[in-house]
Amino acid sequence: MNIPPQNSIKNPLFQKIEQARHRQGKVRDTHITLAHGSGGKAMRDLIDDIFVSSFDNPILSQLEDQATLNLARLMQQGDRLAFTTDSYVVDPLFFPGSDIGELAINGTVNDLAVSGAKPLYLTCSVILEEGLPVETLRRVATSMKAAAEKASVQIVTGDTKVVHRGAADKLFINTAGIGIIPRGVNISAHNIKPGDAIIINGEIGNHGTAILIARGELALETDIESDCQPLHSLVETILHVCPQIHAMRDATRGGLATVLNEFALSSNVGIRLFEESIPVREEVNGVCEILGLDPLYLANEGKLVVVVPKENAGKVLSAMKSHPAGKDACIIGEVISSPPGIVLLKTLFGAERIVDMLVGDQLPRIC
Amino acid sequence: MKYVDEFREPEKAEAIRREIAKLCHQLEKPIKIMEVCGGHTHSIFKYGIEEILPQTIELIHGPGCPVCVMPKGRLDDAIAISQNHNVIFATFGDAMRVPGSKTTLLQARAQGADIRMVYSPLDSLQIAKDNRDKQVVFFALGFETTAPSTAFTILQAAAEGIHNFSMFSNHVLVIPALKALLDNPDLQLDGFVGPGHVSMVIGTDPYQFISQQYNKPIVVSGFEPLDILQSIWMLLQQLVENRCEVENQYNRIVEKSGNTVALQAINKVFTVRDSFDWRGLGDIPYSGLKIKPEYAQFDAELKFTIPNLKVADHKACKCGEILKGVLKPWECKVFGTACTPETPIGTCMVSSEGACAAYYKYGRLSTIAKRTIPKVTITQEPLPACGFFSD
Numbered sequence: 001m002n003i004p005p006q007n008s009i010k011n012p013l014f015q016k017i018e019q020a021r022h023r024q025g026k027v028r029d030t031h032i033t034l035a036h037g038s039g040g041k042a043m044r045d046l047i048d049d050i051f052v053s054s055f056d057n058p059i060l061s062q063l064e065d066q067a068t069l070n071l072a073r074l075m076q077q078g079d080r081l082a083f084t085t086d087s088y089v090v091d092p093l094f095f096p097g098s099d100i101g102e103l104a105i106n107g108t109v110n111d112l113a114v115s116g117a118k119p120l121y122l123t124c125s126v127i128l129e130e131g132l133p134v135e136t137l138r139r140v141a142t143s144m145k146a147a148a149e150k151a152s153v154q155i156v157t158g159d160t161k162v163v164h165r166g167a168a169d170k171l172f173i174n175t176a177g178i179g180i181i182p183r184g185v186n187i188s189a190h191n192i193k194p195g196d197a198i199i200i201n202g203e204i205g206n207h208g209t210a211i212l213i214a215r216g217e218l219a220l221e222t223d224i225e226s227d228c229q230p231l232h233s234l235v236e237t238i239l240h241v242c243p244q245i246h247a248m249r250d251a252t253r254g255g256l257a258t259v260l261n262e263f264a265l266s267s268n269v270g271i272r273l274f275e276e277s278i279p280v281r282e283e284v285n286g287v288c289e290i291l292g293l294d295p296l297y298l299a300n301e302g303k304l305v306v307v308v309p310k311e312n313a314g315k316v317l318s319a320m321k322s323h324p325a326g327k328d329a330c331i332i333g334e335v336i337s338s339p340p341g342i343v344l345l346k347t348l349f350g351a352e353r354i355v356d357m358l359v360g361d362q363l364p365r366i367c
Numbered sequence: 368m369k370y371v372d373e374f375r376e377p378e379k380a381e382a383i384r385r386e387i388a389k390l391c392h393q394l395e396k397p398i399k400i401m402e403v404c405g406g407h408t409h410s411i412f413k414y415g416i417e418e419i420l421p422q423t424i425e426l427i428h429g430p431g432c433p434v435c436v437m438p439k440g441r442l443d444d445a446i447a448i449s450q451n452h453n454v455i456f457a458t459f460g461d462a463m464r465v466p467g468s469k470t471t472l473l474q475a476r477a478q479g480a481d482i483r484m485v486y487s488p489l490d491s492l493q494i495a496k497d498n499r500d501k502q503v504v505f506f507a508l509g510f511e512t513t514a515p516s517t518a519f520t521i522l523q524a525a526a527e528g529i530h531n532f533s534m535f536s537n538h539v540l541v542i543p544a545l546k547a548l549l550d551n552p553d554l555q556l557d558g559f560v561g562p563g564h565v566s567m568v569i570g571t572d573p574y575q576f577i578s579q580q581y582n583k584p585i586v587v588s589g590f591e592p593l594d595i596l597q598s599i600w601m602l603l604q605q606l607v608e609n610r611c612e613v614e615n616q617y618n619r620i621v622e623k624s625g626n627t628v629a630l631q632a633i634n635k636v637f638t639v640r641d642s643f644d645w646r647g648l649g650d651i652p653y654s655g656l657k658i659k660p661e662y663a664q665f666d667a668e669l670k671f672t673i674p675n676l677k678v679a680d681h682k683a684c685k686c687g688e689i690l691k692g693v694l695k696p697w698e699c700k701v702f703g704t705a706c707t708p709e710t711p712i713g714t715c716m717v718s719s720e721g722a723c724a725a726y727y728k729y730g731r732l733s734t735i736a737k738r739t740i741p742k743v744t745i746t747q748e749p750l751p752a753c754g755f756f757s758d
Contacts, residue, residue, distance in 0.1 A: 217486060276377075292719075347413075347415040348375055348592075349384075350415075351415020351416070351418035353412060353729040354729050359708040360473075
């Protein structure tokens with residue numbers, strides 16, 4: 001058999017074919033199919049076209065099975081690594097003020113930030129339902145890219161799975177993240193002491209209400225938008241004026257009430273809230289009145305609860321107010337020694353009641 | 368908030384509180400007042416109203432939470448319907464966690480039943496229109512407050528000829544329940560704060576028997592803190608002046624003869640059952656509504672085979688006594704230990720509007736217990752330890 005000489009492959013036609021074979025992948029389907037999760041060419045095209053091109057950074061572009069990070073560079077920034085993960089399954093995917101993509105970035109950035117860490121690198125795993133419009137995924141990835149840039153983090157590795165239609169609800173995202181905690185910063189729910197002041201950076205319940213309305217089941221119209229935002233820069237501002245912050249947490253699912261109950265239990269202290277000081281929008285109160293819900297338990301995606309020694313409360317509050325993410329900050333309560341493990345609310349009328357942990361979901365009442 | 372904030376002003380509340388305190392001085396004995404409606408119970412605890420009242424006023428939390436009074440057997444029936452193949456079962460959210468004898472609708476959904484939460488019965492009718500190959504059943508419950516909307520939904524289903532739709536009616540009536548309470552010799556009340564939403568439908572006239580036959584004053588009340596405080600003040604005024612009348616504090620919403628259109632819809636679609644079983648209170652004659660034979664095609668009780676069994680309340684549960692004001696929630700052996708909002712045993716712990724749930728969720732028991740008027744007739748086994756509430 002005659003074997004053609006090597007240089008015969010230099011045929012211009014073959015070269016054109018080879019170039020086409022190696023050009024960057026592009027998704028031509030309009031909807032996600034099982035092939036996009038098969039591990040083959042369709043999946044590679046999806047990753048190239050949607051994720052690599054959107055997230056665009058040198059670590060991800062290596063497309064190894066893992067991201068490789070420079071340890072020495074990390075160690076220059078602090079002495080401890082903060083590491084977290086969260087999954088995002090919101091319905092609808094797009095809602096007033098934000099979307100699942102931005103949520104998946106800010107949620108993980110905020111989980112890192114409330115330890116005092118500087119968030120640096122994120123992962124992004126997606127579970128896609130067969131039939132999801134590719135355009136929807138593209139929109140979400142673009143939103144993730146914008147959120148990552150705003151939060152100064154890079155999405156450095158990820159994973160894609162496709163499941164049969166009906167096995168998942170459109171799109172699930174998991175993000176994990178690492179950040180570096182500077183030396184000397186020690187923030188923990190176990191540090192809280194009687195006498196501490198409790199500060200929040202703004203109105204509660206906007207995100208939970210925006211989602212409820214966006215589901216379209218209530219035939220209500222409002223202009224409430226999700227408060228989804230990254231909090232790392234606000235945290236940096238706070239730590240700059242008061243490195244002795246005792247505890248900090250973002251009040252997401254379960255709302256303000258849940259965070260404060262966790263604080264009270266972790267440090268075995270009591271917490272007294274002042275109802276008149278807790279900022280709640282009129283529209284959020286209105287929706288809660290109609291449905292029998294309590295804004296204290298509604299989800300937030302950009303709210304930070306800070307517990308700070310009383311003598312530092314003033315300067316922390318001023319610093320927060322000077323930052324766009326904290327311009328509506330206010331002191332909402334105080335830490336007390338008794339009753340331990342219990343959160344109390346001083347009502348508008350001077351009475352006190354317990355604010356308990358949420359049992360299950362808040363369910364709308366019938367009358 | 369427009370139309371709401373003005374009913375929550377602390378200064379006005381303080382002014383009414385002072386007036387209430389003055390009236391209490393003029394009364395020679397402590398006063399027991401029952402708020403019938405669960406919505407009032409919820410507001411009282413949420414705003415801490417009882418705590419700012421003089422200690423000589425004791426509030427008894429009545430049976431007016433429609434979810435709480437649903438008996439276990441009816442829940443079992445609802446769950447049995449939901450488990451039928453080809454059925455979509457639609458319900459209000461707060462019925463999802465109410466326990467039947469073995470399980471809840473929430474658990475039934477997790478096990479595969481197609482159970483959907485809706486905000487109005489009309490939403491369930493829409494589900495029926497969108498799923499013609501399925502049978503859609505709406506879990507109709509509540510007092511006269513919600514009965515008109517379910518009646519209108521049946522009338523609309525009939526008008527549109529929607530045949531894959533039916534309702535499992537568990538509507539109950541407030542007047543027979545009040546009669547049953549008043550006939551109970553255990554009950555020692557000085558007056559009632561009457562339900563606002565129910566009265567919006569039935570008006571204030573049906574309460575005349577309370578003042579005329581039982582010599583108790585009643586004031587129909589709104590749900591905002593100032594509404595409730597004003598209603599208590601009006602009740603005390605009656606007691607001081609030795610009057611016994613039906614008064615209407617909620618006159619911005621409630622009319623004397625109620626809402627004629629709503630009442631006509633109820634009468635057109637529903638008829639009164641001979642008897643209905645209430646959780647905690649047992650059988651009460653003529654206290655439930657069932658669908659009339661003319662609308663039998665929309666009656667899920669006729670369309671489906673259901674167990675239709677009566678299931679007794681747990682022996683340790685003292686909800687009956689608590690609903691009558693004979694016992695306080697923490698005087699029940701299982702309160703806060705075996706019976707909690709996560710694992711409710713009795714009626715009063717089921718919904719957040721139930722007395723036990725309100726005490727558990729909002730109440731600082733040590734503070735409340737201090738202000739409770741001492742009773743001499745109750746003999747109880749030692750109370751369970753409630754370290755959770757220690758202060």
